[in-house]
Amino acid sequence: MKITIVTPAKKGDRSGNRATANRWATLLRKLGHNPQTLTEYDGRSCDAMLAIHAWRSTDAIERFRTALPDAPLIVCLAGTDIYRFQKSHPKETLRSMAHADALVCLHDLVGRAIPKAYRSKLHIIHQSAAPLDRRPPLKRDFEIILAGHLREEKDPFRAALAARHLDPSSNLRIFHFGRAHDPQFARDAQREMRGNDRYRWFGEIPRWEVRRRMSRAQAMVISSRMEGGANVVSEAIMAGLPVIASKIDGNMGLLGGDYDGYYRVEDEAALAQILARFEEDGPFRKRLASQIRKLRPQFTEKRELGAWQNL
Incomplete structure (x- = not known):
């Protein structure tokens, strides 16, 4: 056709x-x-x-x-x-x-x-992603990534605000990849970096570089206020990367209602709490990783091709 x-x-x-x-x-x-x-x-x-x-x-x-x-x-x-x-x-x-x-x-x-x-x-139709092998994580930093443009819908600075609540002994760092939707978002990101040594914004980087970062990160935060079904969630699942996500339909409709990695949307204190737990609690990290791995069959290219063929 x-x-x-x-x-x-x-x-x-x-x-x-x-x-x-x-x-x-x-x-x-x-x-x-x-x-x-x-x-x-x-x-x-x-x-x-x-x-x-x-x-x-x-x-x-x-x-x-x-x-x-x-x-x-x-x-x-x-x-x-x-x-x-x-x-x-x-x-x-x-x-x-x-x-x-x-x-x-x-x-x-x-x-x-x-x-x-x-x-x-x-x-x-769930969007698929290519499988990605895990690489050794950083030794100095406990790396948490965000991969999304800086837009109002994405609540882009919630993770940075949450990181401000962490204990001084924490090694957690937020690395953010994505283009600023307008100059004000860029200024806000620059200001946040000056006042928050746990947050770094890299701007827009190539997809291959995002995937390289995903392969070694400890987790990904999806902080959106609204989502139609973000492909970056598919990427994280196929990379075996645990996701810390706002509890909205667009995330729950991909990760499932019984997934344990949600926090209340727009609540940086709740996000800080789950980030701290993820850094400190090894069994919790393993549980989220296991839940993510079990979702992989839903996000293969074969399954997506079949859905399009049926349509």
Whole structure:
């Protein structure tokens, strides 16, 4: 099939939307399809459209439905669609859901957050990641990483604030990788580094370098206020890397309701408590690592390809 993928993120952008478009184009080629990625739909003929982001791609969705009313339309619901734009821009977001023949979502709890009328269209597809072998950890620092752009939705400084609560004897350090969404976030990160020797922001680094850091880190923090199903969680799982996560649907829908590594969202004291426990309590570290390893079969490329083939 000739499939048009529409994403609001331009070519070369390292945002989640563009990374998702690139990943899915690769998977669709492996399934024998011919995908082409655009930022705007220009009316060209195709067999189907895959639109990433219900609200941000609403114009493309409308043009596609007008040009090719009988062609299949798949809409991927981003975290901001599910947890923000349904409320702030309901007309456009819900209209995109109505136009869709199928809705793709990335974590298991999305169904309870969208209108009942659209739940029958829902297809849950966990994003896969390549396996990653563990490497020896740093000897000097107890390395905890964050891999995500500095945006309001990510609550990017919660781990840094939590680190301020740790005992002076702690060796824990927060290493943060990701681009600042705007200059103010960059200034905030620089200011936090000046006042907090447990926190270091590296800015945006190549994916291979993030994976290298993941292979030796002790754990990863996912501090988001909202998530549609972050691929970095898949990466951590396939790396056998324990995750300390905010207790939100977007994380619980990937890690499971019985996972032991959650803290109350936006609560740096609660995050500090679980970070301290993770550093000091060897059996707790092993339990989280074991829980992560058991999730691996859900995040293989074979399983993701099968889900796309079925859709």
